[in-house]
Amino acid sequence: MGRKHRISRFFLAVVAALLTAALIKEFPGEGAAAAGSAVNRLLLERAARTCLAGVVYEADQAEADPEAWLLRRVMELIPACVYTEKCLAAGTEVEDGKTYQMILAGQENDENVVDEEGNLVGENKTAQASAAPALPAIDTSMEKLQNYEYLLGNFYTVDSSTMADAELLNAEKLLGKDLKIDREVNGPKILIYHTHSQETFADSVPGDVNTSIVGIGAYLASLLNDTYQIETLHHQGVYDLIDGKLDRSMAYQMAEPEIAKILQEHPSIQVVIDLHRDGVAEGTHLVTEIGGKQVAQIMFFNGLSRSRANGTISYLPNPYIEDNLAFSLQMQIQAARKYPGFTRHIYLRAYRYNMHLAPRTLLVEAGAQTNTVEEMRNAMELLADTLDSVLTG
Template sequence: MRKWMPDRAKMEKSGFLTILCVFGMFILLLGGTQNAASLPYRLQRVLLHSAQRMFLPGTLYEDSEIKKPAATWITEQVFFWFPLGEYLESRSIYEGNVEDEETIARILESQADDGHLVEVTGDGTAEVPVQETVENIVPPTGQPVLDMSIEKLRDFDYLLSNFYIVDSTTMIGPEQLNPDDLLNRSMKIDPGTGEPKILIFHTHSQEEFADSIPGDPSTSIVGIGEYLTQLLNAKGIPTIHDVGVYDIINGQLDRSNAYENAEASIRPILEANPSIEVVIDLHRDGVAEGTHLVTEIGGKPTAKIMYFNGLSRTRANGDIDYLYNPYIQDNLAFSLQMQIASETLYPGFARRIYLRGYRYNLHLMPKSLLIEAGAQTNTVEEMRNAMEVLAETLHHVLIG
């Protein structure tokens, strides 16, 4: 349960206004100018008038000057003598992105829970066993259904409706979804140095599948990430896998701070490995129990995937400054190039890119990617098959 925390900004403002009122009353009572000389008399009238309105309303004569309650009248007088207070009060109303601590906590909690079912599973601390068999090549299948010519992609409505799902809480325009810009940003990396180039991790390590074995991380999203790591290494792309657990607190599933916990651990890994250029947060989605996200590729049942972008912007709050991400356009470029490659090589493998309002740690690196692979209704086999296809797609985009 989240504890209530006092809003420091509101407390400071209230204290400031209280001081203004005290000084305002002092001036009102003592005078100091020709106008102030009459203020004690006017104040007395207002106070008596308010008392009469409360206790003897039938005898009240409404003086046009003092129809307002005493507190309102005194406040107006203070603002007359101290206009700075009124300026600060009015300015706070119009400042953008000014949110109290409770609102910030609520937004971060929404970010943590987006699109996932809450499941209580094992603690995920066991080592992930190394898989013995690594398949390297999944040949392209079928023909793309969508027209992916640059001329067609320049049609914003076509691009948006065929390649994206925009959550109702956020919005995006053609200035951000400019295909000439997004497709011309190079995602290529040089794997020849032998140093790590890709980092894979899991903000939600406890996500499992239809036939996962409770307590066995090799059958959870962590095991699926380990298989993807092996596939990429087999393709000559040095990849490391972080198996840290960020959604278990005191032995209980708790995703409320999972993204913040993950960032705190991922940043030191990036600092220790400056050669890393690509960061992938691998998830599995949460869907209705009757939904099965599966297709057939190379004769194998294969879980579908979805690329996911955070825009750090909501309709209600506009740009969210405390979720600032300088790499939003690079993130969008990476996901769009992956989407087009997926549709070109393996039509039907990738669902449409999902755009949501928060950040999801995509600010860690320009080439950051959040992937929702399959869902809780997929089998481990379907997920492993999906990683073989995903590894081919990553190789195509990053190496060529």
């Protein structure tokens, strides 16, 4: 029996018990027929006294199921019953596999921070301009960052379905975390992969993986390996093709066991980067000019496993939320100091996006389908330098 019926029968039992007790007290020893008449009189009397005139079972109101009739009347006249049912329904976790998979699949479209027309959500309008000049440096002093409203307004965009607060976004705590990697351990230190490997750009060559997001990831890996001497593993697994057709409905679920396996096989990996590109309206060009180059703007994305409606999403646990937030904020602050205008606001969303697999995990939205491959490669140069600053000091 479901919660709704359990609650309803509880209230019905209470009403019945009260009526029975009153009947026995006022009409002791009467037969069944007399008792029925007595019940009707008692209902009228008690209803008049308590202003519940609706709970009167007249003969011309009789229904095939008196219990259903009484239940309906009680629920109409005692709103607390209805409120209790709704509260419990809202707090109920996923009850079947199909619903669970549907909710998880919702991640696939949510990382693109755009509205139905493809326009950016919660972004400064200059971010949508073509070849926007570099913005002036923003104040990143701790005095400013400790002001929650300042921090939120200048560095974050919080999705309307997501719960964030000053306790979660505590700049002093997040920036105080030591994220430096151990470079002495043998083996790769950084893992780069792509949940959506089929993402391409304005001038990508069909069939040429080097001009897709995978090729951009390969370039980032080469920069980290060769320029910064941070051993990096680039995983090129495909998770958004099913039977040769583009299908992202299960990409995060398909990627999770493979990434977990790689981390188990390479315990030296201390940083995980899921590299994407965004999807925007065709008139939007996420580009800025830095050092005389046209550079695709990037965005760090955090899944919080908590929603505004229900709080913590217990079936999407992530023990590394604070670590992930520290990583993205330290990257954001470092980029703001070195390359003003390079990063868009950090986007916070309710789901998890496989960010529970490692404490230093970044989901990066680099550019969009309207950027060129060259703009993307230029962005990887700045991203690699920013990573080196945060991870090695």
